[in-house]
Amino acid sequence: MSEILPAAGVAFPLQVPVLVIGAGACGLVAALAAHDAGADVLVLERDPSPSGSTAMSSGMIPAAGTALQMARGVVDTPAIMAADIQAKAHGENDPAMVAAICAASGPTIDWLVQRHHVPLTLVEGFLYPGHSKPRMHAPASRSGADLIGGLLAAAQAAGIDIVCDARVTVLYADPDGTVHGVELQRPDGSRERIGCQALVLACSGFGGNAEMVARHIPELQGAQYYGHTGNRGDALLWGEALGAATGQLGAYQGHGSLAMPQAILITWALMMEGGFQVNAAGARFSCEHDGYSEQAMRVIAQPGGVAWNIYDERLHRLGLDFEDYRDAVKAGAIKSAASIEALAALCGLPADALAASLRETQALAAGQGADRFGRDFTGKPGLAAPFHAVKVTGALFHTQGGLLVDADARVLRRDGGPLPNLLAGGGAACGLSGKGRDGYLSGNGLLAATVLGAKAGRMAAKLVGKGD
Ligand SMILES: Cc1cc2nc3c(=O)[nH]c(=O)nc-3n(C[C@H](O)[C@H](O)[C@H](O)COP(=O)(O)OP(=O)(O)OC[C@H]3O[C@@H](n4cnc5c(N)ncnc54)[C@H](O)[C@@H]3O)c2cc1C
Numbered sequence: 001m002s003e004i005l006p007a008a009g010v011a012f013p014l015q016v017p018v019l020v021i022g023a024g025a026c027g028l029v030a031a032l033a034a035h036d037a038g039a040d041v042l043v044l045e046r047d048p049s050p051s052g053s054t055a056m057s058s059g060m061i062p063a064a065g066t067a068l069q070m071a072r073g074v075v076d077t078p079a080i081m082a083a084d085i086q087a088k089a090h091g092e093n094d095p096a097m098v099a100a101i102c103a104a105s106g107p108t109i110d111w112l113v114q115r116h117h118v119p120l121t122l123v124e125g126f127l128y129p130g131h132s133k134p135r136m137h138a139p140a141s142r143s144g145a146d147l148i149g150g151l152l153a154a155a156q157a158a159g160i161d162i163v164c165d166a167r168v169t170v171l172y173a174d175p176d177g178t179v180h181g182v183e184l185q186r187p188d189g190s191r192e193r194i195g196c197q198a199l200v201l202a203c204s205g206f207g208g209n210a211e212m213v214a215r216h217i218p219e220l221q222g223a224q225y226y227g228h229t230g231n232r233g234d235a236l237l238w239g240e241a242l243g244a245a246t247g248q249l250g251a252y253q254g255h256g257s258l259a260m261p262q263a264i265l266i267t268w269a270l271m272m273e274g275g276f277q278v279n280a281a282g283a284r285f286s287c288e289h290d291g292y293s294e295q296a297m298r299v300i301a302q303p304g305g306v307a308w309n310i311y312d313e314r315l316h317r318l319g320l321d322f323e324d325y326r327d328a329v330k331a332g333a334i335k336s337a338a339s340i341e342a343l344a345a346l347c348g349l350p351a352d353a354l355a356a357s358l359r360e361t362q363a364l365a366a367g368q369g370a371d372r373f374g375r376d377f378t379g380k381p382g383l384a385a386p387f388h389a390v391k392v393t394g395a396l397f398h399t400q401g402g403l404l405v406d407a408d409a410r411v412l413r414r415d416g417g418p419l420p421n422l423l424a425g426g427g428a429a430c431g432l433s434g435k436g437r438d439g440y441l442s443g444n445g446l447l448a449a450t451v452l453g454a455k456a457g458r459m460a461a462k463l464v465g466k467g468d
Pocket of ligand 1: 061
């Protein structure tokens with residue numbers, strides 16, 4: 001339940017200047033930014049300990065012009081990054097918002113690393129679809145759990161209070177949209193009220209709310225959701241009730257490579273570096289380099305809603321750089337064989353068809369002919385024995401539409417201008433991924449969480465008279 005109730009006459013036994021709902025990447029970054037600006041801040045989290053979709057992610061945050069890039073000789077700029085984002089989203093994003101977020105991305109990562117010692121490294125060795133430069137910054141493990149761990153350690157070092165087992169159910173507001181406080185519910189059913197002067201909605205999108213997914217993204221009705229189940233669309237529902245504008249509600253991050261039945265993310269790096277996908281008939285069915293988000297629906301459309309990722313030992317070793325992939329190995333999801341025929345037998349695929357698909361991709365890698373799906377296989381070696389395979393399906397990872405915010409992360413009204421003291425970032429806000437399934441550029445999720453989170457925290461501090 002997520003309600004807006006009148007604030008008039010409501011008492012708040014506890015008052016904090018800045019209140020943040022949600023302790024994922026967005027909420028924790030917002031809290032750090034508000035704290036750095038001199039504001040007292042409290043974070044409320046519905047779970048017993050913070051994790052969110054952030055902990056399920058690969059922890060990859062894109063940013064341009066960072067100190068980590070410069071140290072590795074990577075020349076990248078906000079303008080190049082903005083062009084990559086807009087190209088993937090077919091120019092459907094507000095160019096001013098894209099420019100503002102890309103311009104702030106480098107300073108945000110430098111601030112998290114240098115001031116708060118969040119352990120990020122530059123990810124090298126492969127590029128995600130649509131990235132023209134190495135600009136992903138992630139924990140060395142490439143694990144979102146380590147990202148949330150680093151942010152929690154920073155919050156703890158800064159003395160920021162995080163109250164867990166605190167699901168916010170009600171916002172108390174005036175008719176003009178000024179929020180005066182919230183009501184939260186404890187697991188035992190008891191309720192508490194906390195007053196605030198500025199509120200940051202960092203409680204992400206609506207992927208965990210099947211009814212809202214069916215309404216806004218009908219093509220994904222009934223599809224597997226592999227994001228944080230506690231993200232039930234509260235920010236969107238509250239914002240709409242307060243008169244906020246919303247945008248791009250049909251946009252989402254899907255993924256066409258979730259190991260079945262183990263439900264473990266298999267990195268798309270395998271596809272980018274030479275791997276390919278086949279269906280149950282052993283046949284390729286798409287250009288794997290268009291993007292992993294749109295690949296979700298393509299995989300779901302195959303017989304049985306599944307596909308097989310086919311790759312070799314070189315790519316298996318690349319996969320082992322990822323914690324999720326190592327988990328998939330441990331779980332027995334990866335099939336390995338000395339020949340393609342033996343692999344086909346292990347996977348229950350027709351050997352002739354799988355061998356033909358392999359020969360086709362080997363020829364394309366050698367520069368012979370053009371791919372019927374438009375993928376460029378050159379520049380990477382053709383696959384060589386021994387071979388590996390993993391059965392995957394397509395899934396919804398998180399929603400990308402949400403509340404419209406300005407470049408300071410202030411939530412905008414439907415009739416123009418910002419709401420008085422409401423901010424949003426991450427999955428709660430409208431993202432930079434266009435209108436549908438195929439506008440998501442890798443990293444757009446944590447980009448909005450970290451950059452808009454930092455902006456929201458700074459602006460919230462300003463609204464309570466702190467910072468500049
Ligand atoms: C498997 C997977 C891999 C991904 N990999 C990447 C990647 O490598 N790079 C990338 O950029 N993006 C990635 N994403 C997307 C990325 O994880 C999200 O975009 C990002 O984590 C969103 O951050 P957030 O803080 O907005 O939300 P979350 O991290 O989900 O945090 C929201 C928090 O709010 C809490 N909450 C919700 N409602 C309430 C309430 N009413 N009261 C109190 N608390 C509440 C939730 O419990 C949760 O802890 C991935 C997603 C998935 C699922």
